[in-house]
Amino acid sequence: MSLLSVQGLTVRYGPLEAVRGVTFSLKEGEALTLIGPNGAGKTSVLRGLLGLAQAEGKVFLDGAEVRGRSPEALLSWGLVLVPEGRALFPGLSVEDNLLLGGFTRFRRRENLRPDLERVYTLFPRLLERRRQPAGTLSGGEQQMLAIGRALMARPRLLLLDEPSLGLAPLMVQEIYRILGELKREGTTLLLVEQNAKMALSLADRGLVLEAGEVALMGPAEALRQDPKVVEAYLGLSREVEEG
Amino acid sequence: MDATILSFLLLDGLQNGVVYGLLALSLVLVFAVTRVILVPIGELLMFAPLSLVWLLEGKLPGTLWLALVLGGAWALMARGRGALLPLVGGVGLFLLFLLAKEVPPLAYLAAVLLVVYLGVATYRVFFQPMRGATVLSLLIMAVGLHVAYQGLGLVFFGPEQFRPAPLLSGEVVVGLSWQGVLVLLFAALSLMALYLFFRFSLFGKALLAAAENRLGARLLGIRPEEAGMVAFGIASLLAAFSGLLLAPLINAAYFMGFMLGLKGFVAAILGGLASYPVAFLGALLVGFFESFTSFYASAYKEALVFLLLVPALFYQSLRARTVEE
Numbered sequence: 001m002s003l004l005s006v007q008g009l010t011v012r013y014g015p016l017e018a019v020r021g022v023t024f025s026l027k028e029g030e031a032l033t034l035i036g037p038n039g040a041g042k043t044s045v046l047r048g049l050l051g052l053a054q055a056e057g058k059v060f061l062d063g064a065e066v067r068g069r070s071p072e073a074l075l076s077w078g079l080v081l082v083p084e085g086r087a088l089f090p091g092l093s094v095e096d097n098l099l100l101g102g103f104t105r106f107r108r109r110e111n112l113r114p115d116l117e118r119v120y121t122l123f124p125r126l127l128e129r130r131r132q133p134a135g136t137l138s139g140g141e142q143q144m145l146a147i148g149r150a151l152m153a154r155p156r157l158l159l160l161d162e163p164s165l166g167l168a169p170l171m172v173q174e175i176y177r178i179l180g181e182l183k184r185e186g187t188t189l190l191l192v193e194q195n196a197k198m199a200l201s202l203a204d205r206g207l208v209l210e211a212g213e214v215a216l217m218g219p220a221e222a223l224r225q226d227p228k229v230v231e232a233y234l235g236l237s238r239e240v241e242e243g
Numbered sequence: 244m245d246a247t248i249l250s251f252l253l254l255d256g257l258q259n260g261v262v263y264g265l266l267a268l269s270l271v272l273v274f275a276v277t278r279v280i281l282v283p284i285g286e287l288l289m290f291a292p293l294s295l296v297w298l299l300e301g302k303l304p305g306t307l308w309l310a311l312v313l314g315g316a317w318a319l320m321a322r323g324r325g326a327l328l329p330l331v332g333g334v335g336l337f338l339l340f341l342l343a344k345e346v347p348p349l350a351y352l353a354a355v356l357l358v359v360y361l362g363v364a365t366y367r368v369f370f371q372p373m374r375g376a377t378v379l380s381l382l383i384m385a386v387g388l389h390v391a392y393q394g395l396g397l398v399f400f401g402p403e404q405f406r407p408a409p410l411l412s413g414e415v416v417v418g419l420s421w422q423g424v425l426v427l428l429f430a431a432l433s434l435m436a437l438y439l440f441f442r443f444s445l446f447g448k449a450l451l452a453a454a455e456n457r458l459g460a461r462l463l464g465i466r467p468e469e470a471g472m473v474a475f476g477i478a479s480l481l482a483a484f485s486g487l488l489l490a491p492l493i494n495a496a497y498f499m500g501f502m503l504g505l506k507g508f509v510a511a512i513l514g515g516l517a518s519y520p521v522a523f524l525g526a527l528l529v530g531f532f533e534s535f536t537s538f539y540a541s542a543y544k545e546a547l548v549f550l551l552l553v554p555a556l557f558y559q560s561l562r563a564r565t566v567e568e
Binding site: 075083103 | 445448455458462
C-alpha cells in the first residue's frame with residue numbers, strides 16, 4: 001500500500017489553473033522528486049496537497065482519504081513541509097526554532113530532547129550556533145535549520161521545496177548528503193527541485209511537470225538518460241544557473 | 244519648581260506611564276501576531292471598572308449581554324469541538340455574574356473575566372474571519388469597533404463618571420497613594436510575567452514565532468487563530484487589570500478609555516510597533532512628558548503628547564524598509 005497517493009490534483013489561483021489533474025503515489029521509504037521548469041506548478045502541487053491553496057482532487061494517506069486538508073491536520077499525521085524560503089523565525093535562537101519544530105509533540109507532552117540530540121548529530125553546525133538568532137545564520141545553515149526543524153516533528157513523509165535554491169554548490173552537496181542519510185534511515189521524501197541533476201541522483205523515481213501537467217514519470221535512472229530530460233534539465237543550463 | 248512639585252510630577256508620570264506601557268505592550272503583541280491595531284483596547288479597559296461598579300450596586304451590566312451575544316456568535320462560527328470554549332465560558336461567566344452581585348472579590352474577578360472573554364470573542368467574531376485582509380482593512384474594522392463599543396458604553400453606563408472605592412486607601416507619602424503603589428506593583432509583576440512567558444515557555448515562543456512568520460508557524464502546527472486568541476486574551480487581561488486599578492485614581496466613564504489607548508498607541512509607535520522594550524520606555528516617556536506639560540501648559544496637555552508622534556514617525560519613516568507581507 002502506498003503511503004501517499006494523490007489523484008487528479010488541480011490547483012487554482014482565482015481563474016488561473018496552476019496544476020491540472022496531477023496523479024502520483026509514494027511508497028514507504030521511497031524518494032520521489034518533482035522536477036520541471038520555473039512556473040511549472042511544482043510548488044503549487046505541495047501547496048494544494050497541504051491545503052494552503054485552493055485545490056480539487058483526492059489525497060490518500062495510508063489508504064485513507066484526507067478531507068478538510070490543513071497543514072495542522074496533516075502535520076499530526078506526519079506530513080511535514082520544508083517550504084521554499086524556509087520560513088524560519090529569524091529573531092528566535094536556533095534551538096528555539098528547533099524546539100518549535102516539535103511544538104505539536106510538545107503539546108502532547110512528548111519529550112523533545114532525544115530528537116534535539118539527533119538533529120545536532122546530523123547537523124553539528126547547529127549545535128555550535130544553538131544560542132544564536134536564526135537570522136544570523138548563513139543560507140546553507142538556515143537550510144539545515146529548516147530541515148532540522150522539520151525533523152523535530154518526526155515526519156513520516158518529508159516534503160522539501162527547493163532545498164538547494166540559492167546555495168553554493170558545496171553546500172548543496174552537503175544538504176543532499178544529509179537527505180541521503182535521512183532516506184537510508186527510512187524517511188520517505190517528496191522533493192521539489194529545479195536542480196534536476198542532484199534531485200535525480202538522490203530519488204528513486206522522478207516526475208517531470210510541465211505547464212501544470214505530468215509530462216513524464218518514471219524511475220530516476222531512466223529519466224537521467226531520457227534525451228528530452230537531458231536536453232531540457234540536465235544540459236548546460238544547469239551549470240549556468242549554478243554559477 | 245521645587246523638589247516637592249518635581250517629585251509629584253515624576254510620580255504622576257510614572258504611574259500613568261506604566262499603564263500606557265502595559266497598553267503599548269498589548270498593542271505591539273496584538274499587532275505582531277494578528278496585524279490588528281487594537282484601537283478598542285481603551286474601551287475594553289473601561290468596561291472592566293464600569294462593569295465592576297454595576298455589579299457592586301447589584302445590577303447586571305450591559306457589557307455582560309454584549310459578551311454573551313458575541314460569545315454566541317463565536318460558538319456558531321466555531322461549531323464542533325471549538326464551540327465548547329465559548330459555550331462553557333459564556334455560561335460560566337453568566338453564573339459568575341449572578342453570584343458576584345454585591346460581593347466585591349467575586350465582582351473584581353467577574354469584571355476581569357468578562358473583559359477577557361469579550362476581547363477574545365471580538366477577535367474570533369470580527370478579526371479572525373478577515374485574517375487575510377490588509378492592515379488597512381483590519382484597522383478600519385478596529386476603528387469601527389472602537390466607535391461601536393464606545394457608543395454601547397454610553398448606552399450601558401450612561402454619561403456619568405464613576406469612582407470605585409480604591410482597593411487600598413490612604414497614602415504612602417503625600418502624592419503617592421497606596422492604590423498608586425498597587426498600579427506600579429501590578430505593572431512590575433506583569434512585565435516579569437510577560438518576560439518569563441516569552442523567554443522560557445515554549446507556548447510563549449510559539450506566539451513570538453507566529454508573529455515572526457505566520458506560514459512557518461502554521462507548518463509547525465501553531466494555529467494562527469489560536470495565537471490570535473491568546474494575543475487578544477493577554478491584551479484584554481492587561482487592559483482589564485489596568486482599568487480596575489486605575490479607575491479609583493482617574494474616574495471611570497465610557498469615553499475615558501480612548502485617550503488611554505491612544506497614549507499607549509503613541510508609545511507603541513515610538514517602538515515602531517515592533518520593539519517591546521522601546522514601546523515600554525516610550526510609554527514612560529509619554530507619561531513623564533504628559534505630567535510635565537500638564538504642569539507648564541495644561542491647556543495643551545493632550546496636544547503636546549501627540550506632538551511626540553511627529554519625531555517618532557519621522558524617525559520610523561527614515562529607517563523604514565519595504566514591508567514584507
